[in-house]
Amino acid sequence: MRQYLELMQHVLEHGHKKSDRTGTGTLSIFGYQMRFDLSRGFPLVTTKKCHLKSIIYELLWFLRGDTNIQYLKDNGVSIWNEWADENGDLGPVYGRQWRSWPNSSGGHIDQIAQVIGQIRNTPDSRRMIVSSWNVSELHEMKLAPCHALFQFYVVDGKLSCQLYQRSADIFLGVPFNIASYALLTLMVSQSCNLKAGDFVHTFGDAHLYLNHLTQAREQLSREPRDLPVMKLNPAVSSIFDFKYEDFTLEGYDPYPAIRALVAV
Numbered sequence: 001m002r003q004y005l006e007l008m009q010h011v012l013e014h015g016h017k018k019s020d021r022t023g024t025g026t027l028s029i030f031g032y033q034m035r036f037d038l039s040r041g042f043p044l045v046t047t048k049k050c051h052l053k054s055i056i057y058e059l060l061w062f063l064r065g066d067t068n069i070q071y072l073k074d075n076g077v078s079i080w081n082e083w084a085d086e087n088g089d090l091g092p093v094y095g096r097q098w099r100s101w102p103n104s105s106g107g108h109i110d111q112i113a114q115v116i117g118q119i120r121n122t123p124d125s126r127r128m129i130v131s132s133w134n135v136s137e138l139h140e141m142k143l144a145p146c147h148a149l150f151q152f153y154v155v156d157g158k159l160s161c162q163l164y165q166r167s168a169d170i171f172l173g174v175p176f177n178i179a180s181y182a183l184l185t186l187m188v189s190q191s192c193n194l195k196a197g198d199f200v201h202t203f204g205d206a207h208l209y210l211n212h213l214t215q216a217r218e219q220l221s222r223e224p225r226d227l228p229v230m231k232l233n234p235a236v237s238s239i240f241d242f243k244y245e246d247f248t249l250e251g252y253d254p255y256p257a258i259r260a261l262v263a264v
């Protein structure tokens with residue numbers, strides 16, 4: 001995960017001091033890109049222990065089309081609690097836009113099913129995109145999508161995915177986002193009988209919150225370890241059929257967790 005540590009180092013050295021919506025303050029840069037070859041291991045940060053269970057359940061929750069935190073709570077995941085209303089609702093966030101983007105005639109578009117169809121039937125298409133940035137519904141969302149748009153690409157029997165993340169909390173959010181999209185790429189690859197290629201992670205405003213700087217330096221003092229390997233149950237052939245038990249991570253040997261406060 002040298003790419004991730006390089007991003008952190010880059011922002012510590014070149015970040016501009018900038019205020020933000022949460023009132024915390026950040027060191028921020030605009031525009032950055034990382035690339036992970038998924039055949040070289042699963043890109044889960046090793047320089048601190050990452051809670052993979054939260055990452056897997058959050059992704060399964062997006063794929064269910066769910067936008068209420070009850071499913072996450074039932075599975076011991078608390079990362080969205082601060083943003084939900086008293087009923088646990090987050091408004092029309094990721095799950096809603098991925099699985100049922102409202103169209104102009106009162107129906108809905110399942111972007112995930114559509115993109116899987118494109119990858120299977122027209123893999124050379126340059127239009128294999130899923131967007132959560134539904135401008136007409138942003139005002140109803142408790143938090144505007146950070147991982148806003150992703151695109152798939154197929155060449156030589158390998159599936160790559162590029163994400164555009166408009167806003168990125170480098171210490172807390174980004175390790176989750178990398179692992180989540182790497183996992184999604186593995187799941188879509190298996191569903192389409194392709195090998196996994198690269199995950200390309202492109203950023204808009206990438207920032208370190210000012211109350212995460214000590215934690216970032218602590219992480220940079222640690223030498224990254226070999227990446228683990230993610231195994232998916234080979235019997236699953238539809239993206240919508242994966243369950244938590246279908247994922248096995250082998251060889252993850254991280255340094256201890258590092259606590260940090262999330263900016264709300």
Ligand SMILES: Nc1nc(=O)c2c([nH]1)NC[C@@H]1CN(c3ccc(C(=O)N[C@@H](CCC(=O)O)C(=O)O)cc3)CN21
Pocket residue numbers: 050051054078079080083143169172173174176257258259260262263264
């Ligand atoms: N400021 C901010 N940063 C984010 O990364 C973020 C938001 N807000 N709002 C929406 C979601 C929620 N996400 C979160 C929220 C909390 C953690 C967090 O506290 N992580 C801890 C504990 C992990 C756990 O409980 O599973 C960590 O050490 O990684 C991570 C991602 C990502 N997003």
Ligand SMILES: O=c1ccn([C@H]2C[C@H](O)[C@@H](COP(=O)(O)O)O2)c(=O)[nH]1
Pocket residue numbers: 021022143144146147167168169170172173174177
């Ligand atoms: O998946 C996610 C979700 C959120 N974040 C971070 C990025 C920002 O620090 C905040 C969102 O605040 P905005 O003012 O809406 O940009 O959450 C993330 O890194 N990853």
